[in-house]
Amino acid sequence: MSLWEYANPVKFLGLSARLQPYLWAAAGLCVTVGLVWGFFWTPDDFRQGSTVKIIYLHVPAALMAINAWFMMLVTSLIWLVRRHHVSALAAKAAAPVGITMTLIALVTGAIWGQPMWGTWWAWDPRLTSFLILFLFYLGYIALWEAIDDPDTAADLTSVLCLVGSVFAVLSRYAVNFWNQGLHQGTSVPVATGGRTVADVFWYPLLISMVGFGLLFLALVLYRTGTEIRLRRSRALLARSRGDA
C-alpha cells in the first residue's frame, strides 16, 4: 500500500481521526511539561536573568514558523505535480498556524529585546527576515481568501509559495548583506554540530520544541479535516444545484 492512498480525502479523514487523539494528548503533554519545567524549575541565567525563560516559547515558535512554510512548500509541490487535493488543503490549513507561530516568535523576541538590547525592535537580519516571512504568510492567506474556485486558488497559491520561497531566501541574503545584527547564532545541534546552551536549559527546551512540533501536526491535521469537509459541502451543494 502506498502513501499516496492517503491523498484520498476519505482515507485521510479516517487516518487522521485515528491519529489525532494521540497527537493532541502528546502535544498537550509535551508543551505543558516543557513550559512548566522551563518556567518553574530552571535557574536564571547569570547574564540574562529570568528572561532566559522566554527561550522555551521563542525558539520552538521560531522553528515551527520556518518548518510550517517548508511544509507548505512541499505540499504545494505535491499538489502541482500530482494534484492530490489533500496536499493543497494541508498547505491551506498550515498557513494560519504558521503565521501564528511567526507572530509568537516576533512578540516574544520583541519582549525579550527590551531588557537584553534595550530596544523592542532592531533591524537585525534574523528579525527582519522573520518579518518578511510574516508578510509572505499574509499574502499567501489573502490570496487563498480572494479566489472563489478552490482548484484555481490551490494552483495560484502553490505557485506563489514556490516563487515566494525563492524570494524569501533571496531576501534572507539581501538582509544579511544590508545590516549585520545583534541576534544570537543558532544553538540547535543539527545546525552547528554542537550546542551552546547548558543542559539545564536544553532539556526543557527540547521537550518544548517537540511539543510545538506535535501541536503543529495536530492542528494541521485537524484543520485539513475541516477544509476537506468544507470542500465536500461545497461539492455536494454544487451537485444538488446541477441536478435541479
Place this chain on the structure above:
Amino acid sequence: MIALLRRDLMLAFRAGGGFGLGLAFFLIVTVLVPFSVGPQSDLLSTIAPGVLWLGALLACLLSLDRLLALDFEDGTLDLLATAPLPLEAALSIKALSHWLTTGLPLVIAAPVLGVMLNLAPAGFIWVIASLALGTPALSVIGTFGAALTVGIKRGGLLMSLLVLPLYVPTLIFGAEAARRGAIGLDGTTPLILLAGITLGTIALMPFASAAVLRMTLR
C-alpha cells in the same frame, strides 16, 4: 443609513472584501522604509512620525478605489441615487465605513509600527492622536476623489493624482503635530488646526462629492 453602513461593513468583512488589506499595505510600506533609507535607529526615529503619516495616507488612498467603483459597476449607485436617502448622507456613510474599515485599523496599528521604527516614547500619544483626528478627513476627501473618477476604468492612479494634493494640508498639520510631540515639544496648535480641517471637510465635502457624483451618473 444604518442599513447602508451595516451592508458596507458586512461586505468589507466577507471574503475578498478588502478589510485588512489597507492595514497590510501600511505595514509593508513601513517595513520597506528601513530597507530604503538604511537601518540606523536614530535616523529611523527622526523620520518615524513622518513615515507613519505618509504610510497611513498611502494606505487610505489605495483603498479608495473600491469605495464607489464596485457600487457603480453593479448599478447600486444608480439605485441609491433614486432612493429616498439623500446622496450626501449616503456618501457620508460610505466615508464613515471607509474610515471604520481602513482609517481606524491604521490608528490602532500605528503604535506597533512605531516600535519598529524606533519612534521616541513621547511621540506615541501624539502620533495616535494626530492620526485619529486626521484620518477621517482623509476618508472624506478621498470619497470626493472617488466620486470624481468613478466612471473611469482603472481610475486608481488618476484618482491618487487628484486626491494627493488635497491631502497636503491634512498631512502637514498631522505630521507636524506628531513630529513636535516626538521631540518633546507641544503639538497642540497643529493638532487643533488638524481638527479644524477634519470638522470642515466632514461638514462640507459630502456636498461636493454628491454634486460630482450626480454629474458622473448622468
Place this chain on the structure above:
Amino acid sequence: MIALLRRDLMLAFRAGGGFGLGLAFFLIVTVLVPFSVGPQSDLLSTIAPGVLWLGALLACLLSLDRLLALDFEDGTLDLLATAPLPLEAALSIKALSHWLTTGLPLVIAAPVLGVMLNLAPAGFIWVIASLALGTPALSVIGTFGAALTVGIKRGGLLMSLLVLPLYVPTLIFGAEAARRGAIGLDGTTPLILLAGITLGTIALMPFASAAVLRMTLR
C-alpha cells in the same frame, strides 16, 4: 511581438492610457516626503536615495493593475492565449512595455527629484544607475503579481500585498547601492547583485507568470 509592444505603447499614450500617471505619482510622493518628515535639508539629503527608490517602487506598483486587468476584461487575454505567440513571450513584452512607460520615465525623472530632496552630487549617478538596473526587475516581478490577481475584482490592494515582499531584495540592493554612492562609498557590489536579480527575474519570472495566467484563464 513587435505588434503587441507597439499596441501597448500606443494605448499608453492615448487619452486615459496612463502614461505619465506613474511619473506624477512619483513626483507627488517625493514632494509629500518633506511635508511629512520636515524640511531640514541635511535630513532630506540623508534619506534622499531611499525616498527616490521607495517612490519609484510605489509608482511602479500602482501602475501594475492596468497591466493585465484591462486586457482580461475585454477578452484580449483569451485571444492572445490562443494566438501563435507563446504566452511567455507575450508577458515579457507586456513587462517591457510597462517598463518603457513607467520605469524608464522614473529613471529619467529621478535626478530632478533628487535635486528637490538635496541629494548629494556624488549620488546622482548611483541613483540613476541603480534605478536603471533595478526597475526592469520591478516590472517583471509586477507582471507575475498582476497575473496572479487578474481575475479578482479590484485586486489592486491584494496585488500590492503579494508583490511588495517580492520587491524586497531588489529594493535592498538598489537602495544600498544608491545610498553608498551618495555618501561617497563604492556601490559596485550591491549594483552587481542588483543586476544579477534583474537578469534572473527577466530570465525566469515570465515562465511563472505565464503558468499562473494559464491557470486564471482556465
Place this chain on the structure above:
Amino acid sequence: MPELGKYATEVLAAYGASLTLLAGLVLLTLRKGRRARAELARIEARKDA
C-alpha cells in the same frame, strides 16, 4: 511561583501573549471545525432526505 527578579513583567508578558495567541489559534480552529462538521451534516441530511 518562581522568583523572576526585575524582569518579571517581561517574562510574564511573553508567556501571557504567547499562550493567548496559541489558545486563540486552537479555539478558532476548533470552532471552524465544528461549524464545518455541522454544515456538512446538514447538507448530507438534506441530500438523503
Place this chain on the structure above:
Amino acid sequence: MALCIQGVAVARGGVPVLSGVSFTVAPGTALILRGPNGAGKTTLLRTIAGLQPPLSGRIDGAEETIAYAGHADGLKAMLSVTENLTFWAQVFGQSDIDAALAAYQLDPLADRLAGTLSAGQKRRLGLARLMVTGRPIWVLDEPTVSLDAQAVAMFAQAVTAHLAAGGMALIATHIDLGLNAETFDITPYRAQPEQRSGASDEAFL
C-alpha cells in the same frame, strides 16, 4: 398622482436622441415603450428616473415616487438573497420582504449568495427589489432579459398586482410581456439633426 411627460427632449453623450416626447401614465395603468436598438429608450427612462436632466420639456409626478430598474441589478455577489433584499427594503424605509420573495419564488434560494445565482435568478432578485421599495411608479428597462417563460409570467403577475393596487409601470422592452397595457413607440420622436436644439454643444454650431 399620474406620471406626466410633456415635450421632453433627451441627449446622450452630448448628442440629442429624442425630442418632443409626451405621454401620461395614469394610476392603475402601465405603458410599454418600444423602439429599435439605439432609439433612446434607456436614455429616456434614466431621464424620467431623475438620473439625468432633460434637455427641455417637463416631467411631472416623478418626485420620490419612482423605483427604477436598469440593465444592472445592484446586487452584491457576497451578500445572500435575503441580505440583498433586506438592504434595499431598509433603504426605502420598508421592512417586509416575504411577499417579494414569494412572488418570484426565491424562498428556496433565500440563503444563497447572490454571486452563486444564475443570470435568470439574479434578474428575478433584481425585480423582487421593486416590490420592497413601496414606490408607486415602476420604471423598468428591459426587465425580462435572461428570464425564462415561467419567470416572465411571474413578472407579469407581479406587475398586474401592482397596477391593481393603484400603482403605475413604464416598461421598455422588445418582447411581448403578456400585459394588458398600451404601447408607445418612440421611433417618430427621434431627434432630427436640424431639430437638435438645446444640446450642450449647441453654442458651437
Place this chain on the structure above:
Amino acid sequence: MALCIQGVAVARGGVPVLSGVSFTVAPGTALILRGPNGAGKTTLLRTIAGLQPPLSGRIDGAEETIAYAGHADGLKAMLSVTENLTFWAQVFGQSDIDAALAAYQLDPLADRLAGTLSAGQKRRLGLARLMVTGRPIWVLDEPTVSLDAQAVAMFAQAVTAHLAAGGMALIATHIDLGLNAETFDITPYRAQPEQRSGASDEAFL
C-alpha cells in the same frame, strides 16, 4: 485536417457539465451547436479552443488551427478600427486586412475609435478579426449577438466563403443563421450526477 472530438467531458467551476461528446468537423463544413441556456456550449467551445483542459476524452486537430471568438471581442476602445484589426493580423503573422474590412462593410468606419462604435458595429469588427487570423477552424460562441438582419447575412456569407476555401466552423447559437450546415444538439450529453466522473472535486463525494 479535420477537427475530431472523441468522448470529451468538460467541467465548469469544478462541476462536470457535459460528458461523452463526440463529433467531427470535416474541411469545408460547418457544425452548429445547439442547447438551452446553461447547457455547456461555452464551456465546450473554450475547451476545444484550448483555454481549459477537458476532464477526459480526445480533441484532435485543434493545435494552432483555431481562431476563437467568445462573448468578449478583445477590442481596445482607444484604438481605431484599422489599428485593432492590424494588431490582430500581426499577432497571427498576417498583413492584409482589406478583405476583412470589406466583408463586414467596415470601410466607412475604418478611422473611428472602437469605443465609439455601436454594439452591432463592434461585433462586426470582432467577426472581421477572424478573417485576418488565417486559421482554418473558426470556433464561434454566439457570434450574432446584437447584429441586425443585414449584418447576419454578411456573417453567413463570410462563413460560406471560408468553408468554400476549405475552412471549418463550429458555431454555438440560438438563432437561425441561414447557413447550410449540420446541427449538433448537446442536450443529451449533459453530465448526469451518477456519471459525473473525473471532476476535480470527485474525490470529495
